Amino acid sequence: MKIAFVGKGGSGKTTLSSLFVRHLAAVGAPVVAVDADINQHLGAALGLDETEAAELPAMGDRLPSIKEYLRGSNPRIASAETMIKTTPPGEGSRLLRVREDNPVYDACARPVELDGGAVRLMVTGPFSDADLGVACYHSKTGAVELFLNHLVDGPDEYVVVDMTAGSDSFASGMFTRFDITFLVAEPTRKGISVYRQYKEYAQDYGITLKVVGNKVQGPDDVDFLRAETGEDLLVTVGHSDWVRAMEKGRPSGFERLEEANRTSLRALQAAADATYGRRDWERYTRQMVHFHLKNASAWGNARTGADLAAQVDPAFVLGEEFVATA
Template sequence: NPVYDACARPVELDGGTARLMVTGPFTEADLGVSCYHSKTGAVELCLNHLVDGRDEYVVVDMTAGSDSFASGMFTRFDMTFLVAEPTRKGVSVYRQYKEYARDFGITLKVVGNKVQGQDDLDFLRAQVGDDLLVTVGHSDWVRAMEKGLPPRFDLLEEPNAAALRTLRSAADAAYAGRDWERYTRQMVHFHLKNAQSWGNAKTGADLAAQVDPAFVLQESVAATA
């Protein structure tokens, strides 16, 4: 894959490796003339040309809040985990995101962060209801990571490791119920919307011609590849 060859780098994790891609910072030419969506748009393009199979995972760390709605990237995931602290500000971000995503069939679950006790848990349950999937608390392991001293992953505290297993199970269940037709329809929708808004004028061509109306994403495409 030429994109991976050019952009992905292997990162060692306890004897194994993961492929990491980063959107990158602003360049000097970007300053004052470009918004960060010019960077995140590249992530959306990559996802639109990627077909994952079972037991394959793509984890995208997005900025907090509604910024991802500036493109169609928010529709590219089987499951969106929204991290929210037990505060009014944390919950307000969740409410805004859910409101924007309401008409797009987005599966959204909340991960309560920095939950210190029953009061914090009760607050989140009262504010987000059944969308609350799991909570995490203080972690000396994470603190060491943030200091640049990554410990072995098997030293992660068991409650937090159990939370990660819950996230993975939720992602697996969402993949099993994936609506491939919706994925394709939304991908085409935002492609045409951007073509009409700026793409056609920028390229001097009708970018609707890039769409194959008979094509639908499906798991068999990944199996064939």
């Protein structure tokens, strides 16, 4: 399953996504974790020190090699230089799997040990001095979008993406790449405003959106979130001494996380698992093509000097058969 964590800045989405990754690792599930936020904190939340986090290879810096591998022998893609972040796979393209070894993981992913299990961690990379004033952060997240477009994942595999804050996720078509999106909301008017905006933008795209109430201190906070989000509220998470110790760099074993919060993490996994049977592969591929054509006409054709609509393979649909042969 492909899972996104979104929310306003400071809502705790990176903390919640790291807890979910730890939970999945603890139950032995294969996981690829991706930090696609402009504030690169997922590595630290998973226990890396500052030096280790700084040494993680940035996907954005390796975009040319990622493109070269993914295009494979696809005759519709003349060169890696003509690929953009939305280029969809077609006949001859190389697809990626969660469990396999491949050159993309070799270049961009690093194993992180978590309570006896290991996850793959990939990061877009932070803004550099050269980027300031001249680059949009979404130029870096394009590597993540390409990765997701070419990924085929099964029902017992997990890709967890810590997304950019607020509604910035809608600056690309990446928001349609997920089986479920967990919106982390504090019990405040600002927290709810991001939820409303996200729900409005997503309503025409078949997005499965569930709210995770965070920093909840009592029944009044739960009642507030329930009144504002209705059935979209899935679980709430309260204060955690374990998380506070983790943020100080002194966590104990993950099995010591409070039972109420462990129950919430199990509910997140159950909600994610339930979405796989409803996955609409044709819609997934159609949306991929839709955003590619929009980007091609808006800027891609001019930048590459090519008609990028020709990259679309009309007969190609990602489907269960690619998972079955993984």
